[in-house]
Amino acid sequence: MALQLRWLSGQPDFETIWQAMQDYTNARTADSPDEIWLLEHPPVYTLGQAGKPEHILNPQTIPVVKTDRGGQVTYHGPGQLIAYCLIDLRRQGIYVREYVTRLEDAIIATLAHFSIPSQRKDNAPGVYVQGKQVLNNLYGRDELVKIAALGVKIRNGRSYHGLSLNVDMDLRPFLGINPCGYAGLGTTDMQACGQSLTLSQVGQVLSLQLKHQFSAHTENVYE
Numbered sequence: 001m002a003l004q005l006r007w008l009s010g011q012p013d014f015e016t017i018w019q020a021m022q023d024y025t026n027a028r029t030a031d032s033p034d035e036i037w038l039l040e041h042p043p044v045y046t047l048g049q050a051g052k053p054e055h056i057l058n059p060q061t062i063p064v065v066k067t068d069r070g071g072q073v074t075y076h077g078p079g080q081l082i083a084y085c086l087i088d089l090r091r092q093g094i095y096v097r098e099y100v101t102r103l104e105d106a107i108i109a110t111l112a113h114f115s116i117p118s119q120r121k122d123n124a125p126g127v128y129v130q131g132k133q134v135l136n137n138l139y140g141r142d143e144l145v146k147i148a149a150l151g152v153k154i155r156n157g158r159s160y161h162g163l164s165l166n167v168d169m170d171l172r173p174f175l176g177i178n179p180c181g182y183a184g185l186g187t188t189d190m191q192a193c194g195q196s197l198t199l200s201q202v203g204q205v206l207s208l209q210l211k212h213q214f215s216a217h218t219e220n221v222y223e
Contacts, residue, residue: 003214005207008039014046014065014076017084021160024086028158034091036162036210037084038203041076045177048072048151055178062173069151069161071125072181079169079189081199083162083206087214090157100125100150103163106209107148110165113205114195118147125150126180127165134188145186146179147193166190167202 008017017039024035045056045064048071055073056064062075076082089099104120107127111118118127127148134145148165166189174187190197 002033003211004033004035006035006037007203008037011040011042011078014041014044017041018065018067021084021086025155025158025160028086028088030088030091032088034088034214035086036207037082037086038199038207039082039084040078040080040199041082043075043077043173045073045075045173046151049153052181055181056176057178058176060176062176067151067161069153071149071151073177074149074151074164074180075173075177076164077169077173079167079199081165081167081202081206083165083203083210085152085159085162085210087159088157089154089159092214096152096154099159100152102213103150103152103210106206106213107163107165109209109212110202110206111147111190113209114190114197114202116147116190116193116195119144124180124182129188129193131186133194134186134192135194143186145188147188147190149180165202165206167197167199 043062047066049068051072108118118129121128121144126146128144129147131143131145150163151161153161168191169189179185
């Protein structure tokens with residue numbers, strides 16, 4: 001069955017897309033195609049289902065939305081590539097842990113394509129780079145810095161929400177939170193790692209990597 005990629009234009013607000021993901025997941029049948037939605041959001045903090053409000057330190061004027069995904073708090077904003085993954089895990093024959101691993105693998109392979117080495121971190125989902133790779137050199141030599149975050153929701157064996165990859169964005173709003181619940185966790189983007197790229201360029205590669213992870217013929221839809 002085809003994996004359908006939807007490239008959503010503009011900067012649709014988080015709550016509109018969140019509702020659309022729920023609607024698709026609730027309405028889908030055994031024959032519904034898996035979909036991946038690629039987009040960017042206007043500035044917003046999102047708090048996971050079990051998220052602790054104390055991890056929001058100083059939101060200023062950025063809205064905070066309590067969601068139903070896993071994880072703590074993260075930031076979405078312009079210059080960050082979002083991939084919302086609506087995957088029927090039962091049809092794929094995979095469980096949640098393997099699903100998360102496949103998302104991380106797709107991000108790691110995408111970064112490698114652009115000559116950015118990256119890795120996982122024990123007990124901290126997402127993808128990280130060594131601080132020494134960041135051009136502004138704000139981080140210690142051995143400190144891992146987050147470049148991509150994960151947050152997923154599984155309902156009746158089907159996933160929604162997904163991943164965010166920092167491409168070329170204003171990173172200052174991350175200072176207003178404990179990213180993913182970790183005080184002092186550094187964040188970076190691909191630009192700070194020496195790669196000047198558009199969301200479209202990165203999205204083309206990420207979509208191919210996700211296609212590889214979920215072994216599907218891909219159809220593109222532009223909206």
